[in-house]
Amino acid sequence: GEDVEQSLFLSVREGDSSVINCTYTDSSSTYLYWYKQEPGAGLQLLTYIFSNMDMKQDQRLTVLLNKKDKHLSLRIADTQTGDSAIYFCAEAGSARQLTFGSGTQLTVLP
Amino acid sequence: KAGVTQTPRYLIKTRGQQVTLSCSPISGHRSVSWYQQTPGQGLQFLFEYFSETQRNKGNFPGRFSGRQFSNSRSEMNVSTLELGDSALYLCASSLASSGTTGEQFFGPGTRLTVL
Numbered sequence: 001g002e003d004v005e006q007s008l009f010l011s012v013r014e015g016d017s018s019v020i021n022c023t024y025t026d027s028s029s030t031y032l033y034w035y036k037q038e039p040g041a042g043l044q045l046l047t048y049i050f051s052n053m054d055m056k057q058d059q060r061l062t063v064l065l066n067k068k069d070k071h072l073s074l075r076i077a078d079t080q081t082g083d084s085a086i087y088f089c090a091e092a093g094s095a096r097q098l099t100f101g102s103g104t105q106l107t108v109l110p
Numbered sequence: 111k112a113g114v115t116q117t118p119r120y121l122i123k124t125r126g127q128q129v130t131l132s133c134s135p136i137s138g139h140r141s142v143s144w145y146q147q148t149p150g151q152g153l154q155f156l157f158e159y160f161s162e163t164q165r166n167k168g169n170f171p172g173r174f175s176g177r178q179f180s181n182s183r184s185e186m187n188v189s190t191l192e193l194g195d196s197a198l199y200l201c202a203s204s205l206a207s208s209g210t211t212g213e214q215f216f217g218p219g220t221r222l223t224v225l
Contacts, residue, residue, distance in 0.1 A: 031211055042200055043216040088153065092211035096166050097143065100153035
């Protein structure tokens, strides 16, 4: 079945850029998403990209999609302590359901 | 515009009982999906409803069921609870009608603990 892989942990210094990477296997993916989850909370939709796009920028967030390699990345510019959370990559194929990665725990050090 | 709401936020049940969780989507959204989140299995798709019809179902036993009402509110039911059903149950709503998932907005979840 479809699979989405992410590295488990990332630590950065406050003010630096963070890059979270994700790979997926479903070649029929239409939408690819990035969600943020803080402790005890639900999932916050950060941004998404349609599969015919290469890049999407939204304020401090930049999403890059390499469809050939099935690789998605999320760059957070000027990372702040409030960005510390778990970040999930998800893809939507033809089945109208999201397949999630295991999440990347981002820790921002002062 | 109000976001996705889920009730109750927390539940404690014992093995063998049944439970009903509720989800109210964003106004105007007709698609509602349910996901289970556990530390071991991560986020897994349960089912998706659109206009009161279940369009898609994940790989969960028949103890997990759901329904959607004419006002797009959705409920999911778990019968004969097992310890392994302890999880955060998340509901997502979307404007998407057919073919694609569109923007999926999640609620805060219901934390179910089975003792």
